[in-house]
Amino acid sequence: MFGDLFEEDCSNVSNNQYGKGKKLKTKALEPPAPREFTNLSGIRNQGGTCYLNSLLQTLHFTPEFREALFSLGPEELGFLEDKDKPDAKVRIIPLQLQRLFAQLLLLDQEAASTVELTNSFGWTSDEEMRQHDVQELNRILFSALETSLVGTSGHDLINRLYHGTIVNQVVCNECKNISEKQEDFLDLTVAVKNVSGLEDALWNMYVEEEVFDYDNLYHCGTCDRLVKAAKSAKLRKLPPFLTVSLLRFNFDFVKCERYKETSSYTFPLRINLKPFCEQSELDDLEYIYDLFSVIIHKGGCYGGHYHVYIKDVDHLGNWQFKQEESKPDVNLKTLQNEEEIDDPLVILQAVILQEENNLISVDQLGQKLLKKMGMSWNKKYRKQHGPLRKFLQLHSQMFLLSSDGSTVSLLKKDPVQSKSDFQSTDQQSFHSLALEAPGLSDSTACSHWFDINDSKVQPIQEKDIEQQFQGKESAYMLFYRKSQLQRPPEALANPRYRVPCHLLKEMDAANIELKVKRAECDSANNDFELHLHLGPHYRFFNGALHPVTSQAESVWDLTFDKRKTLGDLRQSIFQLLEFWEGDMVLSVAKHVPAGLHIYQTLDGDELSLCEVDIADGEDIFVWNGMEVGGVQIETGIDCEPLLLNILHLESSGEGKKRGRLIESPHVFPANAEVGTVFTAAAIPAGIILVNSTRSADEESWTTVPEEDMKKTFREQGLRNGSSILVQPPNSEDRSVLPKEGKWMNGMNEIDWIQVKNLCQLESEQKQVKISATVHTVVFDIRIKAIKELKLMKELVPDGSTLKEAEVKMGSSLGLCLGKAPTSSQLFLFFAWGTNIQPGTEMEVIVEETLSVKDCLKIMLEKSSLPGDAWHLRKMDWCYEAGEPLCGEDATLQELRICSGDTLLLIEGKLPLPGFLKVPIWWYQPRGHSGHWESQDQPCTSSQGNGWRAASTQGAPGHVPAEVSLVYLGDVDISEDAALVDLKSQARALTPSSELAVPAPALLRAWTVESRRPGRLLRTDRQRLKEYKLGRRPEICLEPLQEEEQLGPQDVLLRTQMRIPEERAYAPAVDLVWDTARGWTTGSLRQRVADFYSLPVEKIEIAKYFPEKFEWLPISSWNQQITKRKKKKKQDTLQGAPYYLKDGDIIGVKNLLVDDSDDFSTARDDAEKEKQELLPRGKRDR
DSSP states (O other), rough: OTTTSOOOSOOOHHHHHHHTTTOOOOOOOSOOOOTTHHHHOOEEEOSSHHHHHHHHHHHHTTTHHHHHHHHHHHHHHGGGTTTTTTOOOHHHHHHHHHEEEHHHOOSSSSEEHHHHHHHHOOOOHHHHSSSHHHHHHHHHHHHHHHHHHTTTTTTTTTHHOOOOOEEEEETTTTTTTTEEEEEEESSEEEEEEEOBBBBHHHHHHHSSSSOOTTOOEEEEEETTTOOOOOEEEEEEOOOOEEEEEEEEEEEETTEEEEEEEOOOOOSEEEEEEEEGOOSOOOOOGEEEEEEEEEEEEEEETEEEEEEEEEOOOOSSSSSOOOOOOOOOSSOOOHTTTTTTGOHHHHHHHHHHSGGGGEEEEHHHHHHHHHHHHHOOOHHTHHHOOOOOOOOHTTTTTEEEEEEEESEEEEEEEESSGGGGGSSSSSHHHHHHHHHTTTTTTOOOTTOOEEETTEEEEEEEEEGGGOOOGSSEEEEEEEEEETTTTOOOGGGTOOOTTTTTTHHHHHHHHHHHHHHHHHHHHHHHHHHEEEEEEEGGEEEEEEEEEEEOOOOHEEEEEEEEEESSSSSHHHHHHHHHTTOOOOOOOOEEEEEETTTEEEEOOOOTTTTTTTTOOOOOTEEEEEEESSSEETTEOSSSTTTEEEEEEEEEEEEEEOEEEEEEEEEEEEEEETTTTTTTTHHHHTTOOOOOEEEEESSSSSSEEEOGGGGGGSSTTTTTTTOTTTEEEOOOOOOOTTSSTTTOOOOSSSSTTEEEEEEEOOSSSSSSEEEEEEEEEOOHHHHHHHHHHHHHTOOOOOOOOOBTTTTTTTTTOOOEEOOSSSSOOOTTTEEEEEESSSSTTTTTTTEEEETTTTTHHHHHHHHHHHHTOSSOOOEEEEOTTTTTTEEEEOTTTTTTTTTTTTTTTTEEEEEEEETTTTTEEEEEEEOOOOEEEESSSTOOOOSSSSOOOOHHHHHHOOOOOOOOOSSSSEEEEEEEEEESSSSHHHHHHHHHOTTTTOOOOGGGEEEEEEEEETEEEEEEEEOOSSSSGGGGSSSSEEEEHHHHHHHHOOOOOOEEEEEEEEEEEEEEEEOOEEEEETTTSSSSSHHHHHHHHHHTOGGGGGGGEEEEEEETTTEEEEEEHHHHHHHHHHHHSOTTEEEEOOOOTTEEEEEEETTOOOOOOOOOOOOHHHHHHHHHHHHHHHHOO
């Protein structure tokens, strides 16, 4: 169970043995995070090692154990560097524990790693991912440590700190002779069931006596006869550290399943063990013990999570927790910003105290709790404390429920009760005995408690321990220490106390290395490069900025911390540019084909560079904000310079045109009018044709109408590289166009986009045609459409062109209200349920980095669905619910959700990781549907058809009529549970009055495939995960008359004897076929012949295919033909065309009374006709 933890670890074992199966353990790119404010280190979870982490933290916070381990030097334990040497004696487990404890004490990291320690145990990656019981680990680890320390001065470490003895005595009532037997213990195991607390359990074990009398007499060796006697047990020797294991897990013999005891079980912070010990002359203080660790289990008996409450005896941690005074007048308003909001006792008191006579109905209590807290009891507390009414019943010392449970009032006590109020009178006496013991030191009274949950360490208050008395999250192991064990003053708040010198040096060196790595990582993650363009080194030329000299002299590269503010950047640039005089303005610039253009001026010196959206590699223009080289500079995207190609005919000196075409580049601001082209081309007037492509040899020339000459280049859809042809007015010369070109007098039939008005606003026009090219920006189309349709709304620019958006010319677009999704957003459809009608889907725009949990919340709010018990599934290509979106924290981008996808809201929460939600069906095999139907034929199930029809309501899918499946319900179960556990839980689903369910051993389990029994699950003790059932398995259970033991080579078949002259079959009978000698036809025929006591040559057999309603004969002749055709391949019934498997129906024909060749039934013929008519009917419709 725990790998090689029992074996000695000092042999010359190579590292390769410990490295198997650890491919997932890659070295992290970033150094571990430093410790948080508590100054305590957690331990990283390797996947399923929370139980190990909790135990290791308890041992670490046991200073006497830790220091005893540190006292063993290298001369006794050896060196870890020598573990691979053949002759070296290296005790790896204690050395790795020493190193881990030193890291927890001194290494500045949020959480330590146990990889090296578990490697020394011989654990594989599978072992690290599997959770085990912490009580069992405690015993095994101590045993392994004792074995490792044999021959050293620490050989008695475990015995010295944890060993105690119990004496069992039998006293004869006649001669008073005492017969006793002594037992050793390292931990005390105490009962939880039907016990109120720890002291009650100890009283039953070590104070109560068992009396032998009447029919149960004791044979006294001294009296040599049966006599009356009394048997008792006492604690004889108490260890310095007492470990108590609570028996939380029990077995229900009625339900045949394990369960966890979640009832209230109290335990004191200080306990006096004297009443449970033998009488001695020891001082009373020797029996006083203080609680210092509580290992807590959260979950059920098949899985869960461990964490630990630890008392910081040496004051190593930084406990910053606001102490709160008890207030007799509890008020909800004063609790809203305080920690009592998490204490249901205080919250319920506050609500009831506001009622007249402190009396309220339970239903109203729940409603007022929801109204005043904004959260219901079920959502806030049910998971940990159970239903509200049950919680009130369990705290009867504070709340008084009426006899019918409808009303509740407060008992006449202080509103905020002390811890003793939660315990019985006997427990109060033990507390008073412990607390009033004379001479007791209070040095540990100021020690603080921490909750250590794997990597996370949080301070808690002492009263928080009471919350672990009961519930699914409750105490599982208790650790007490003798109150007389005092820590030396030099050990307090000193993590270096008694740590060996070689470990101190190693940890100091490691801290220095971590500091360097964090600085390097911090620099790599937060520094980025900026390119500074200095204004005095630039000039404005041809519509854009260009360097006066070289690019190298005009641009300075600066590495800067993005967490610093814009003011810090400005100050740094001032220091770099000693020659700068006057104001300094920083603007974001970008390179365009025409040169450098300034877009946005950076404002807000108090903002960080991240907040002003400066990216890595950004170009920053440094200038005075007004002019460059004496020229006023226009900034922004509206006046972005466009580099266009102007084409026009060369003119002669006499003013006549010649045929040669001149192409020259010109730069225009994007907000300039198209008519300015005439000025640039030195042509007084004419006709302008536009080609948005980069070459003039495509058939996309469009004439610009006279009324559009006032439009800007951007409105006309022109971009960098677009071409413009300028023609003289009334020109008929088409030779200037390419040979493939043609005139476009107006709007080309393929150069337009039709935009429909879908805004649900009143407008005279419902649609409009917009002139466009494949390079037209979507934003420009929207602007034109809004003007044409007279719809004025604020819009967000769409940056993609029609070509980039994959919109074909002549397509129809819809103009809708709302902002368009950005490149980082997703446009999704969603609907409720699985039966979706066209047009019922809703729409939502979300960020692609949104988590599944937040996306589900948004969709639930938009669809007004109540509750939070929902999950999301993606609709597949068949328009059906596909796989669920697992992982609430996973982003939509990580799950590859794309724009246009449809998500379905399905009721019911997904099972936790490691758990399965298994639909259970009841399977009662019947005879083949073509068998006789005589009136006296016995029914194959114990219930009538009416019950079956009713039971299938809510079943997950349609069940074929010929298959007798009854849906029972769903079972939530761990993947680590065995098949027998699944059967046991499934038995609890069936209504006992309607269906008699046998014991698990008399149930046969099948997977359900296509609503029919599929694969047979054979071994009851095999874990469910080993069957590889998938994410959504369905299981059906079949009752048996007697227990069966199927071997791995056995095949279970349903055989049916054909009834002569009736085209029907007798009811099916199970036949087990041993295939150890092969899956051959001869072997199967011989087995069937023996089963029916017929000669093998006098039978014929055939396999039935229920989905096709066909029978395929299985004969030796077929096998021989197959052998001749495929000599190299051995014939097997597992392959084509039979594909024989468990549960198949085999028809048997007795040739002595039936020599026909037909295996089919009348029902087969009828069903085949239906299958043939079905497609024809669809065509007619």
